[in-house]
Amino acid sequence: MIKAGVVGGTGYTGVELLRLLAQHPQVELAAITSRGEAGTLVSDMFPSLRRRVTLRFSEPSDAPLDGCDVVFFATPNGVAMHQAPPLLAAGVRVIDLAADFRLKDTGEWAKWYGQPHAAPEWLAKAVYGLPELNRLAIVGAQLVANPGCYPTAVQLGLAPLVESGLVDLEHLIADAKSGVSGAGRKAETSSLFSEAADNFKAYGVAGHRHLPEIRQGLSRLAPRPVELTFVPHLTPLIRGIHATLYARLVAEGDIQALFEKRYADEPFVDVLPPGAHPETRSVRASNVCRLAVHRPQGADTVVVLSVIDNLVKGAAGQAVQNMNIMFGLPETEGLWHLPVLP
Amino acid sequence: MIKAGVVGGTGYTGVELLRLLAQHPQVELAAITSRGEAGTLVSDMFPSLRRRVTLRFSEPSDAPLDGCDVVFFATPNGVAMHQAPPLLAAGVRVIDLAADFRLKDTGEWAKWYGQPHAAPEWLAKAVYGLPELNRLAIVGAQLVANPGCYPTAVQLGLAPLVESGLVDLEHLIADAKSGVSGAGRKAETSSLFSEAADNFKAYGVAGHRHLPEIRQGLSRLAPRPVELTFVPHLTPLIRGIHATLYARLVAEGDIQALFEKRYADEPFVDVLPPGAHPETRSVRASNVCRLAVHRPQGADTVVVLSVIDNLVKGAAGQAVQNMNIMFGLPETEGLWHLPVLP
């Protein structure tokens, strides 16, 4: 059994992580910390866990985190870079679900996150945890940077095209739509039901923190840096990301075959048949990414449709997938739930 | 392994049953029939099942149903009473998720379902499959009538009061609210998104088919027939029933203790602490019923709040629970998924 700790379990990523870990046959939940909720039963905050998760939130300082095999950080950005290093020094393996270790360039990190990075030495050692693009490095990693939700959907959808050399790498477009749980459980006016329901809007068009992460990830697959226009939107779903991706062909190729071959052995990436339109609900509450490829009117613009559940493949599920890889378990262990539809 | 067949797998109850059976460790899915969709891959209709359920829908006449250990009917009302008897005669065990075998009185059945009953001899033998009220009879049953969704939520919420003799049995009130999936997957104007979203309404106040079922079920627990005012409402959820139940006390008693004791050993009924308000999402995609008991202002009206997922505890999950009981499996086998929240 893997002894697992969770730092910051009161947000949506945290509760989803608890749902998955509590049902994982190889995991023993050892501790969940929350500064604000120390002493509270986890199941008092999340009644969905009643009679199944009996832990209480504990003070970070009191929690036996250094006795864990792995600690997940489900904290706001900027926390793990301060609190993870002592655990790492003690030999604990860490998976950070926030953005602290995602960008390799400390200058870039500081620019997008508005503060200097507190642990640049660990930033250098951190492994980007997108298994389908980076599996081998994850096996031996001590510190995994779990990708953002948009970056997961966008990179899985564009990777085969970028690797193939068939498309113009300087004018990629990612028009992405996210459910509201992506904004977290923090009380903010813009996430209120009466603001977000029956409403649709773009946001962050001038620049979103997931842009440099996507650019960095895709550039590693290409002979030169890629350029991307990334427009995120808020849509009245609880869970789900739908990325609609546009790339201009610069050479001919069988795009459908390219995708099918690229992901043939991936348990969590499902390439749909030609002409299909994946729905977000077809992956709801599961760790699956579904992709479809189109070339409308036979013109030179390829359209890729990519859907994930932002809380699972876009966050907690991917973190568990990374844990499975790090600890030599079957990659699908504890992640084999069927999507919930309707 | 239990060989299971499903008749009519194209509705919401059917796809939910497939989701649960496909993940059940003791079940082998042998056949799924659909007259209209014979030959279609189940996963082409429900992409959520892609790469996990490889069956095709088959013609009822071609399906090896009589070689199954158990056959589930997820058909419209009036189908199972015609198609189940030959299977039953062949020794197959049957769980009907429709209403064909729920009412004991054939006259009452004919009145509410608008046709004479086609198999009154099986109606007499059928066992009402609400395990928490009728477990012993289910063990040896060959034919189980799986309860309706409203009747499940209402009976679990009122049973302890009715059994206790503490309340006026002639003026019970059940104000129940259901998500739209309760209306099924049939294309009807009233179930359209643009009709049902951002809208709330009562329906069937003059008389709903679940009324005689509730009345029959509760009357079995009481010294005399109970009388009930039942008002169902449509609320913009996909899944979920919330029943708000009102009963007038005619004697004093510790209602909280009554409920806790009544359901102490039930794996799927969770009595919340005093003062709680269960949410439908706290049971989403799970087989759990959560209950809370109130006595506002200390007056003589007791208020019980009861929530279930109408497709799980209110339909497919309860059917699997009944199967587990019928075949001597642990009652929670294949039903131990945690609720999906948010």
Added chain:
Amino acid sequence: MIKAGVVGGTGYTGVELLRLLAQHPQVELAAITSRGEAGTLVSDMFPSLRRRVTLRFSEPSDAPLDGCDVVFFATPNGVAMHQAPPLLAAGVRVIDLAADFRLKDTGEWAKWYGQPHAAPEWLAKAVYGLPELNRLAIVGAQLVANPGCYPTAVQLGLAPLVESGLVDLEHLIADAKSGVSGAGRKAETSSLFSEAADNFKAYGVAGHRHLPEIRQGLSRLAPRPVELTFVPHLTPLIRGIHATLYARLVAEGDIQALFEKRYADEPFVDVLPPGAHPETRSVRASNVCRLAVHRPQGADTVVVLSVIDNLVKGAAGQAVQNMNIMFGLPETEGLWHLPVLP
């Protein structure tokens, strides 16, 4: 033209009031105050008002409120009782959309609102602004207490029964369901989209502030104090209240005729034909209350269904209706918008 001021225009009640006043042919919007947003263009906060409302929020101290004919308070509870008295003393007429002047009993007010009342002399003079029950008193009122949203739906639905003497006044039941905008625009976790969408729950069963208001209002229509069980629920609508009301008959009468006669001359109360089920969307964005009356199975329990838009007839629209009455305008002036459906 009536010069109107609005204190606290940044919540949902405030923006709805602005929508109605900006389109009212006899009103000139003179000032909108907000301590937190002073200087901001109203239409920067609410882009729906762009190019139509050109005012800026102003500091309460700077606003020419005492030069207004009428000032609306769309503030949190406990503000108007401090800020309205000087305006009232200056001869300004005031309509308070909060709860400050709704309860006549200062002890009761203090108990439910957790503080002593700051202006008991004005509490005594305030007129309860439910026109259909209290029109004559509103005509000459200087200070109107605009009713709560639940109390409007519940009182309009129960008033004919209470007045008639046909029902048991000690066991009325109001099972009420509200859209989330009723919780206001304040950033609170429980009002987040990801908490309230696809979810249904009761709240405040032990006691809600609208209970004493309903009790007070209905008791004025009866020979003795009425007793009521009031259970509010949160439903995933933006706007809308649906109250399902239960009363036990103690004498016979034609209930349908009773309701039709009672509201025959009311422009904003619509009694539906027998057997109907009003939908919340049938009154969306309008000042109408629609009612239907049922007597299921001919038993002695009457069921009344009552729907309003909580922000219009339950708040801002009713405030404008009160203003029309106070200033001798046709009651429907500026309130004659058709509901928005779908």
Added chain:
Amino acid sequence: MIKAGVVGGTGYTGVELLRLLAQHPQVELAAITSRGEAGTLVSDMFPSLRRRVTLRFSEPSDAPLDGCDVVFFATPNGVAMHQAPPLLAAGVRVIDLAADFRLKDTGEWAKWYGQPHAAPEWLAKAVYGLPELNRLAIVGAQLVANPGCYPTAVQLGLAPLVESGLVDLEHLIADAKSGVSGAGRKAETSSLFSEAADNFKAYGVAGHRHLPEIRQGLSRLAPRPVELTFVPHLTPLIRGIHATLYARLVAEGDIQALFEKRYADEPFVDVLPPGAHPETRSVRASNVCRLAVHRPQGADTVVVLSVIDNLVKGAAGQAVQNMNIMFGLPETEGLWHLPVLP
């Protein structure tokens, strides 16, 4: 007073047209036809119109349509081309809200709508009713083809760029998202609440009927035919379209100023300040289109955000705007309702 008739008033476009016409100060509703609902009170089908619209649906053959000044067709595609010509011959002016007269090329029309065009002579005479691009022609038109919902949002958003010559006309991209009311009131499984709620998907990527309409409209503004990739999506709103438009700059220019100048005198097009993100709800139930222009990271891709209410500016409201223009009324007459927010 303009005598107006409506053919086919039972869909969402029809009921929205009724809402607008019933409140229009210069219109008298003379007849509403429906083959299936002849004899039914309009307000029995749409209770939102109770006590305000007293007409009954009538048989098309019985309705006094040829005595009308204007007849609106809110019928499925393929009806108006058969039924409008006799009325046109009788001198009645016609506004078709379906697609029958939108495409100028009969071959193109036949290809996209799957049947030969029945009235090619009227197709040639029809005027495309997008006032902001074609106002002068509408003034004298006898037959107006009211634009599709997507084409309205997309053309208003791209027109200034296309006219300016600043962008690559062969690689425009329109990523458009529509609320479910755009699919109409027909009972179809894909429009069910339980299918469309909490779900997001693209559809028709291979080719949507609005593509040739957009291409035709934009090409008229350009020196040569434009090429466009158009990807529509279904999003869980009732009303609203959000089009995210991408164009590659081929020359420099002040895009913000370009848009502001282009629409400076338009009552129904609102160009937001730089950096803004229009929301669909900011135009809900109103005839307004709001636009914002971005140039992310200063690169050569321009992003335009365009929102409308698909039932108003995308259908019924635009039809009334066209009527106002045709009959010499102020263009905003009867269309000056403020958006409903929240």
